[in-house]
Amino acid sequence: xxxxxxxxxxxxxxxxxxxxxxxxxxxxxxxxxxxxxxxxxxxxxxxxxxxxxxxxxxxxxxxxxxxxxxxxxxxxxxxxxxxxxxxxxxxxxxxxxxxxxxxxxxxxxxxxxxxxxxxxxxxxxxxxxxxxxxxxxxxxxxxxxxxxxxxxxxxxxxxxxxxxxxxxxxxxxxxxxxxxxxxxxxxxxxxxxxxxxxxxxxxxxxxxxxxxxxxxxxxxxxxxxxxxxxxxxxxxxxxxxxxxxxxxxxxxxxxxxxxxxxxxxxxxxxxxxxxxxxxxxxxxxxxxxxxxxxxxxxxxxxxxx
Amino acid sequence: xxxxxxxxxxxxxxxxxxxxxxxxxxxxxxxxxxxxxxxxxxxxxxxxxxxxxxxxxxxxxxxxxxxxxxxxxxxxxxxxxxxxxxxxxxxxxxxxxxxxxxxxxxxxxxxxxxxxxxxxxxxxxxxxxxxxxxxxxxxxxxxxxxxxxxxxxxxxxxxxxxxxxxxxxxxxxxxxxxxxxxxxxxxxxxxxxxxxxxxxxxxxxxxxxxxxxxxxxxxxxxxxxxxxxxxxxxxxxxxxxxxxxxxxxxxxxxxxxxxxxxxxxxxxxxxxxxxxxxxxxxxxxxxxxxxxxxxxxxxxxxxxxxxxxxxxxxxxxxxxxxxxxxxxxxxxxxxxxxxxxxxxxxxxxxxxxxxxxxxxxxxxxxxxxxxxxxxxxxxxxxxxxxxxxxxxxxxxxxxxxxxxxxxxxxxxxxxxxxxxxxxxxxxxxxxxxxxxxxxxxxxxxxxxxxxxxxxxxxxxxxxxxxxxxxxxxxxxxxxxxxxxxxxxxxxxxxxxxxxxxxxxxxx
Numbered sequence: 001x002x003x004x005x006x007x008x009x010x011x012x013x014x015x016x017x018x019x020x021x022x023x024x025x026x027x028x029x030x031x032x033x034x035x036x037x038x039x040x041x042x043x044x045x046x047x048x049x050x051x052x053x054x055x056x057x058x059x060x061x062x063x064x065x066x067x068x069x070x071x072x073x074x075x076x077x078x079x080x081x082x083x084x085x086x087x088x089x090x091x092x093x094x095x096x097x098x099x100x101x102x103x104x105x106x107x108x109x110x111x112x113x114x115x116x117x118x119x120x121x122x123x124x125x126x127x128x129x130x131x132x133x134x135x136x137x138x139x140x141x142x143x144x145x146x147x148x149x150x151x152x153x154x155x156x157x158x159x160x161x162x163x164x165x166x167x168x169x170x171x172x173x174x175x176x177x178x179x180x181x182x183x184x185x186x187x188x189x190x191x192x193x194x195x196x197x198x199x200x201x202x203x204x205x206x207x208x209x210x211x212x213x214x215x216x217x218x219x220x221x222x223x224x225x226x227x228x229x230x231x232x233x234x235x236x237x238x239x240x241x242x243x244x245x246x247x248x249x250x251x252x253x254x255x256x257x258x259x260x261x262x263x264x265x266x267x268x269x270x271x272x273x274x275x276x277x278x279x280x281x282x283x284x285x286x287x288x289x290x291x292x293x294x295x296x297x298x299x300x301x302x303x304x305x
Numbered sequence: 306x307x308x309x310x311x312x313x314x315x316x317x318x319x320x321x322x323x324x325x326x327x328x329x330x331x332x333x334x335x336x337x338x339x340x341x342x343x344x345x346x347x348x349x350x351x352x353x354x355x356x357x358x359x360x361x362x363x364x365x366x367x368x369x370x371x372x373x374x375x376x377x378x379x380x381x382x383x384x385x386x387x388x389x390x391x392x393x394x395x396x397x398x399x400x401x402x403x404x405x406x407x408x409x410x411x412x413x414x415x416x417x418x419x420x421x422x423x424x425x426x427x428x429x430x431x432x433x434x435x436x437x438x439x440x441x442x443x444x445x446x447x448x449x450x451x452x453x454x455x456x457x458x459x460x461x462x463x464x465x466x467x468x469x470x471x472x473x474x475x476x477x478x479x480x481x482x483x484x485x486x487x488x489x490x491x492x493x494x495x496x497x498x499x500x501x502x503x504x505x506x507x508x509x510x511x512x513x514x515x516x517x518x519x520x521x522x523x524x525x526x527x528x529x530x531x532x533x534x535x536x537x538x539x540x541x542x543x544x545x546x547x548x549x550x551x552x553x554x555x556x557x558x559x560x561x562x563x564x565x566x567x568x569x570x571x572x573x574x575x576x577x578x579x580x581x582x583x584x585x586x587x588x589x590x591x592x593x594x595x596x597x598x599x600x601x602x603x604x605x606x607x608x609x610x611x612x613x614x615x616x617x618x619x620x621x622x623x624x625x626x627x628x629x630x631x632x633x634x635x636x637x638x639x640x641x642x643x644x645x646x647x648x649x650x651x652x653x654x655x656x657x658x659x660x661x662x663x664x665x666x667x668x669x670x671x672x673x674x675x676x677x678x679x680x681x682x683x684x685x686x687x688x689x690x691x692x693x694x695x696x697x698x699x700x701x702x703x704x705x706x707x708x709x710x711x712x713x714x715x716x717x718x719x720x721x722x723x724x725x726x727x728x729x730x731x732x733x734x735x736x737x738x739x740x741x742x743x744x745x746x747x748x749x750x751x752x753x754x755x756x757x758x759x760x761x762x763x764x765x766x767x768x769x770x771x772x773x774x775x776x777x778x779x780x781x782x783x784x785x786x787x788x789x790x791x792x793x794x795x796x797x798x799x800x801x802x803x804x805x806x807x808x809x810x811x812x
Contacts, residue, residue, distance in 0.1 A: 031695060031697045031698045031701060032697060032700075032701045033697075035697045035700050035701055035704075036695070036696070036697030038353070039353040039354070040696055040714075040716070042353065042431070042433075043432075043433045043729055043734060044734050044735050045432040045433060045436055046353075046430070046431055046432045046433060047735075049425065049428065049432050053428055081345040082345055082346070082501050082502065083345065083346060083351070083481075083482065083485075084482075084501070089501075148313070148536060148540075151313070151537075151540045152313055152540075155540060155544040155546070156313060156540060156543045156544045159544060162544075162546055163537060163540045163541045163544050163546050164530075164532050164537050164540075164541060164546070165530065166503075250533055250534055251534050251536070251537055252537065253530065253531065253532040253533065253534070253537055255500075255502070255503045259502075259533075260502065262533060263343060263502055263533065266342075266533070267342075267345070268697065
């Protein structure tokens with residue numbers, strides 16, 4: 001187990017390092033940062049001043065090395081745009097994104113587990129097909145468009161919810177639904193498949209034969225087993241949700257990491273973009289790592305692979 | 306875009322039948338203003354976005370104020386001024402003015418601020434605004450002199466625009482970072498809350514000095530929220546979650562005009578639109594070195610029609626590459642060119658391109674306008690291939706001499722003087738891709754001549770020369786669309802500066 005864990009950890013670190021290098025160089029490939037930072041109205045003197053100020057005239061490899069050393073020392077650098085510490089900026093925005101990610105995950109589980117269970121129990125009936133079509137729509141509808149439909153109904157039509165902002169819990173309702181609905185289908189299919197398999201297992205027949213109530217059989221015996229893979233999928237999906245929040249946070253002007261990422265991209269604030277990309281990928285790598293460990297602990301066969 | 310706005314508008318349908326709720330904000334005199342970009346700092350010297358300029362003018366004052374309707378200079382923090390010599394201006398300052406933190410305003414504030422920003426070490430974002438200043442000197446407590454490095458005729462214009470005055474004691478203590486966190490100025494509004502990248506709240510400065518040309522109206526609070534997504538801004542306006550947005554695209558503005566509780570106001574801005582043509586020695590499009598080809602391009606485009614049909618209300622067709630109200634933007638000697646596709650084709654044939662000509666055009670905004678231009682060029686046999694880029698990428702290409710045709714815009718930083726526009730593209734700066742030494746010398750003469758008539762003549766001749774040789778195609782000025790609650794009374798000015806201090810409610 002320990003050997004497996006160390007190997008996985010080394011792999012995770014390698015992935016994080018590769019992501020950092022790729023994103024660093026891709027960002028630099030996207031154009032002359034000094035011109036971009038100076039903005040539309042800038043004249044020569046403005047651009048040259050910026051180039052000198054941020055040391056953008058030095059070799060790229062040198063700039064990357066310097067950045068990497070800084071990051072390893074716990075310093076994410078200074079935002080070129082806000083001129084404040086990137087670490088502080090990111091920490092400030094992290095809670096909103098975490099709340100959104102976790103609430104979307106809960107929302108997704110809340111709709112997908114009952115739907116998956118119902119679809120499995122009433123396999124091949126209209127209930128199954130309804131659940132399937134809900135899933136198909138969720139997966140097919142781009143979440144920015146779904147967000148717009150929600151806004152149209154709940155903000156403009158009914159005036160129940162504020163369109164944008166992050167001041168109160170009401171601001172999180174539509175983003176949670178828009179983001180959560182998109183990942184729900186994956187869970188639903190997993191629950192349905194798991195339930196279908198489990199329901200035909202011998203021990204369920206035994207449970208039924210013992211005369212246990214239908215409810216007890218489904219919830220206590222079947223669901224508990226069918227839901228195991230959902231746990232490890234949750235870890236991966238949470239990473240996805242954190243990344244997917246870029247679009248949703250921007251649409252709803254929710255002041256989180258995704259919003260910061262979008263702003264930093266449009267402003268060519270590359271230390272911030274770099275930090276957010278880094279942070280999200282480290283999260284993703286970490287969650288996958290934990291998921292792997294949990295799986296390996298549950299199922300010893302994985303450790304050998 | 307159009308589809309999405311239309312979709313959002315359909316959400317309104319049930320509400321229109323039910324009647325809309327009363328305007329909540331007139332009662333407490335507050336305006337909620339959504340903008341799509343955050344300022345990098347509130348300190349006006351350390352940002353280069355429009356919202357930064359807007360906040361700057363509300364929270365700080367400048368020595369001089371340019372009346373946006375008459376373009377006349379009025380005293381603001383200065384009561385009067387006179388020119389001592391070619392490089393020196395002397396200002397008599399207003400007495401009894403205090404900063405938001407209670408510090409009294411006097412000559413020390415002016416001297417400290419101007420000397421601080423003029424020092425390149427301090428890294429002010431827009432160097433062109435301050436690089437002309439050599440130093441400021443105190444004569445007595447309420448008299449200062451501002452000395453420019455060279456002869457700089459546009460000094461008053463700059464001192465009425467970007468050069469806000471900071472309180473010297475406070476600024477010396479906290480620096481630009483502290484000024485961003487807790488901004489202190491003398492202006493008609495003060496900053497009461499600032500969440501970087503998210504929201505800024507301005508509140509009326511009740512202690513604002515009497516007699517300021519920035520006269521205060523009833524607005525007590527301006528609640529600025531950063532909402533990057535256009536559709537979200539539209540949705541906020543439709544759900545009455547916001548009261549004021551600007552830079553709304555024409556098609557969306559037209560759709561929102563139908564909403565009973567909203568008004569759409571459009572106005573011309575100082576942003577000019579024009580095309581550059583690469584005539585440099587190593588131009589990737591040698592055809593552009595032929596004046597007949599350039600004239601053919603000029604005659605091919607129906608600028609009047611594009612301006613009225615596509616650009617929108619408030620747009621004006623330009624004869625020269627500068628904004629008409631800018632001092633020195635004199636088009637009187639410049640030849641003009643009609644829309645004449647026949648003549649265009651004839652010129653092309655004469656130049657040896659009767660069978661057609663292929664050129665690249667780079668552009669970065671208002672793509673529909675570029676496409677209209679391309680359509681007109683196609684009609685005379687010029688196949689213009691669109692290369693639509695981010696601004697920085699386009700500018701890099703131009704500066705490297707790799708661009709052929711460009712579809713450009715320039716806002717002059719709202720500086721109402723031609724030295725802030727034409728020279729950028731024709732005085733051998735990096736963006737100049739025609740480089741005519743004669744034009745350069747005339748512009749240089751204009752930039753450094755104090756005497757108004759001689760100065761004007763130099764610019765007039767430079768602009769005439771540019772037009773004669775068609776070194777660029779002047780197109781039109783860009784309008785800006787504002788959408789606001791219908792009960793707000795406000796004026797749109799060419800400098801794209803909503804002045805919340807003077808806004809009022811309609812009766």
